[in-house]
Amino acid sequence: MRIDVVSLFPEFIAQSAAVGVVGRAQQRDLLDVHGWNPRDYAQGGYRRVDDRPFGGGPGMVMMIEPLQACLRAAREADARPAPVFYLSPQGAPLTQTRVRQLAAMPRFILLCGRYEGVDERVLAAEVDAEISIGDYVLSGGELAAAVVIDAVARLQDGALNDAESAVQDSFEGDGLLDCPHYTHPASHPLGEVPAVLRSGDHAAIARWRRMQALGRTWLRRPDLLDEAALSKADAQLLAQFRREHDA
Numbered sequence: 001m002r003i004d005v006v007s008l009f010p011e012f013i014a015q016s017a018a019v020g021v022v023g024r025a026q027q028r029d030l031l032d033v034h035g036w037n038p039r040d041y042a043q044g045g046y047r048r049v050d051d052r053p054f055g056g057g058p059g060m061v062m063m064i065e066p067l068q069a070c071l072r073a074a075r076e077a078d079a080r081p082a083p084v085f086y087l088s089p090q091g092a093p094l095t096q097t098r099v100r101q102l103a104a105m106p107r108f109i110l111l112c113g114r115y116e117g118v119d120e121r122v123l124a125a126e127v128d129a130e131i132s133i134g135d136y137v138l139s140g141g142e143l144a145a146a147v148v149i150d151a152v153a154r155l156q157d158g159a160l161n162d163a164e165s166a167v168q169d170s171f172e173g174d175g176l177l178d179c180p181h182y183t184h185p186a187s188h189p190l191g192e193v194p195a196v197l198r199s200g201d202h203a204a205i206a207r208w209r210r211m212q213a214l215g216r217t218w219l220r221r222p223d224l225l226d227e228a229a230l231s232k233a234d235a236q237l238l239a240q241f242r243r244e245h246d247a
């Protein structure tokens with residue numbers, strides 16, 4: 001899979017994509033991440049990439065020409081078709097379902113805006129969809145692009161080791177929040193590790209973890225519960241959690 005990123009800070013993208021799961025995926029040739037800088041496609045001595053907004057107001061807007069030329073270069077760097085996604089609070093919320101769709105593509109291009117954003121004509125002519133990683137305002141699209149790249153990289157076959165796959169499966173598999181995790185020491189002034197986790201009874205441990213995942217989802221993200229396909233056993237575990245919680 002190939003991801004091209006158009007950004008005024010391609011070094012940020014390259015550095016974030018060189019470490020961890022994404023870096024390993026690249027080393028394993030599961031993923032290629034390429035950064036492109038619109039400033040390299042800006043004309044004139046100042047290599048201008050932004051200008052003042054028509055209508056006045058604060059900040060600057062990224063100009064059409066450097067972006068169009070940069071997107072063209074990124075697109076033409078590989079023969080495969082490449083949809084363009086713009087990171088923006090105005091985009092569709094990024095979900096694991098959307099990540100799975102992106103991860104199945106042979107390639108795509110991420111467009112990262114800075115300042116007040118990009119000229120709207122670029123969005124209309126060059127962008128296939130906008131993606132938001134959350135309802136807040138960042139300083140640029142690069143952090144959002146790094147989030148998309150990380151989530152997509154994890155879904156490339158061979159990117160995760162067994163332990164990492166288990167974590168992925170725990171959320172992705174059933175859409176619930178994760179259960180609590182503990183490690184040594186078993187006793188600490190902050191509290192004790194739940195006895196069931198030290199019991200060696202793997203069936204009881206699995207039930208406890210499932211009940212905690214169901215219960216935490218009910219408490220913190222009931223909207224996810226509405227989407228989750230709960231089994232009869234799940235419903236019984238959640239009922240037990242709620243009885244103990246309300247006791």
Ligand SMILES: CN1CCN(C(=O)c2nonc2N)CC1
Binds near residue numbers: 089115116117131133
């Ligand atoms: C122009 N620039 C504004 C800030 N920005 C975001 O806040 C953002 N991107 O994706 N999800 C988000 N939230 C990126 C684009």
